[in-house]
Amino acid sequence: MSDATTKPMDDIMSLCKRRGFVYQASEIYGGINGFWDYGPLGAQLKKNLRDAWWEDMIMNPCWGRTGPGGERVRCVPVETCIIQNPKVWEASGHVGGFNDPMVDDKETKQRFRADHLQGGYLGSSPAGDPALALAQMQGQITKVEHIPAFTITAGGPDEAAAILLADRKLQKLLGVSDANILPSISPGAAPLLQLTYRGQPAFAFIFPVSGAVQEHAHAQIPSPFTGKAGSLTAPRQFNLMFFTYTGATATENDKVYLRPETAQGIFVQFKNVVDTTRVRVPFGIGNTGRSFRNEVTPRNFTFRSREFEQAELEFFCHPDDSFEWYKFWRDFRMEWWQSIGLAGENLILREHEKDELSHYSTGTSDVEYRFPFTAPGFGELEGIAHRGNYDLTQHAKHSGAKLEYFDTDRGETLPNGAKKGERYMPHCIEPAAGLDRGALALICEAYTRDESRPSPEIMKFHPRVAPIKAAVFPLVNKDGMPEVADRLHADLFKRFGRTGFVETDAKQSIGKRYARMDEAGCPFCFTIDGDTLTDQTVTVRSRDTGLQDRIAIDKVSAFLTDALLA
C-alpha cells in the first residue's frame, strides 16, 4: 500500500504535465485561475473512470446485486442541460442561498452576510423621550450620513439585542455597559435598549444597517468584532453560480445560470422519466456532466476547480425503505471506489455528524481520499446523501407540477387481489461523485516511487482505468521481430482499442520502452524476442513487479481480457 503522506504533490503534478495527464488551462496565456485541461492520457483516464461509473451504476447497477428489498437494482440515464430555466435554481435554493452580499472585516478577517449587520443607533431628544427619538431616527435611518454607534451581526434586530445583552465581552469591545431592553414603543418597532455608551447614559434602537449605508459609508461603520471603524469592506457578491445571458440582447431579464450541480436536471425530468419509460419506484436516474462553481479559493491542483464534472445518481424509493437504500448505496459506493484501485487506507467512508447535516437530510456520508495535499486529513470524492423528498417537493411547489408517484404495488389489497395503490412523494438517495476528484485520487494513488528500479516513477493504475492497456515491443528492431510485433499489436488494437490505448514501439532500448510504459501506467508489455520466432511465445512483463512470464502468442488476448476484468 502506498502512503499518500509521503508522496510529494509537486512530483505528481510534474509527471502529470510531462506525460500529458493534466495541463493548465489556457497555459500559453498565463493560465486561468481554477481551470485545468486534460491531456491525452488524462482524458482517457477520466473517460475510463466515467465509463466505469456508467457501467456499474446504469448499465449493470451494483454489478447485478439485489437491493434491500431483494429486487434487482434498476437505473436509467438522462443527459440534461447545463443551462436550465433560472427558476430551477430558485427552487433548489441555489440562487437565494448563495447570492448574499458578504462583508469582510479586514482586521479580524471575519466574513459575514451584509444583511446580518445590525446597527445600534443612539437616540437623542431634548427630553430623553424615546418615542420622539424613534420618530426622528426613522426619517434618517436610510441616509448615508447616519452611522450607527456600534454594530452586531445577527439574523435580526431582536436577536442582535439579545446577543448584546448576553455577551459581556462583546459589550466591552463595543463600549457598551449596563444594557437593558426596554419595552418596545409599539408592536413591531425596533428593539429599544437603555445602556451606557462610552460612559454616557443613552438609549439605542437596533436597526439593520441598510445596504446603501454599507455601500457608501463602510469605512465609517464600526466593526461588529472590534467596535472600531475603518476595517469593514463594502458588501460584495460572492456568486457561487456562474451566469450568462441567453439571446443576443443580454438584458437582466435574459440572465441564466450555469448549473452548480447535475442533480437538479434529474429532479426536473423525474416526471417525464416516470411517464415515458415504464420505470417503477424504486429506481435511479443517473446524469453525468460539467458543473460550475465560482469557488472563492480554487486550490490544490484540480481538486477544487471552477469547472468540473460530476456523476450523480438520484435513487427514488418509498419513504419507508429510504434508510435501507441509503445504507445500501453508501456501502456500495465505498466498495466501488475500492474496486477501481483506491483499495488502501487512504480511502475512508465518513458518516456526517448531526450538526453537519442539511436541514432536510437524515443521513449523509462522504467517501473521502487522503490526498497528499490533505494528508493527514481527507478530501471528499463523493457524497451519499439521504435527501428525503426535499427536492421533488421544492420543484412541485415552484413549478406547480404534480411530482408525486402513484405506486400500484402498495396500499390495501382489493377484493380482486389487486392493490389499491398509494400516492406519495418518493424519497431520494443521492450518490454524487466528482469525476475530476476521482481521477485525481486515481493519479495520486497510482503514483509510486521505487528507487530500487532503474525507472523509479511508476503509475500503478488499476487495469480497468489505466489509459494505456497494453504495449507490444519487438525486443530488437530486426530479425523479423518488428513484423510479428506489428501483427500482435494490430490484433490487440482491434480487440482492446475501444477501452484504451494499445501501443507499440520499436525504437531505443527495451529498458527505456518499459520505463516509459511504467510512467504512463501501462499494466502489461508483451515482448517479441528470438524465441517467439521458433516457439510462438512472448514475454509478458508486469508493470508492478517488473517480472516477466512466457505465454503463447495466441493466448495474449485472453490474458489481457482476464487482466482487464480482474
Place this chain on the structure above:
RNA sequence: GCGGGUGUAGCUCAGUGGUAGAGCGUCACGUUGCCAACGUGAAAGUCGAGGGUUCAAGUCCCUUCACCCGCUCCA
C-alpha cells in the same frame, strides 16, 4: 480575501546589471538480445505578462497573472 513562497527549454534547475545555460527527456541516424545502455547529431526559450530605471535588465523597481503553502471562506 489575507500572509508567505515560486515562476528561465517538455521536466528538474543553475545563471555576479554586460553573448540564453546544464542534466534528464524528445527526435534522427548508428549500434542492440530484457529493464531510462552507448555513440553522433538535431530541434526546442515571449527568461509568466506589462510598464519603469539604465548605455545595457533573466538579474533592480512598480503593477499584474498563474501555481504552491498557511489562514480565512465555502458544502
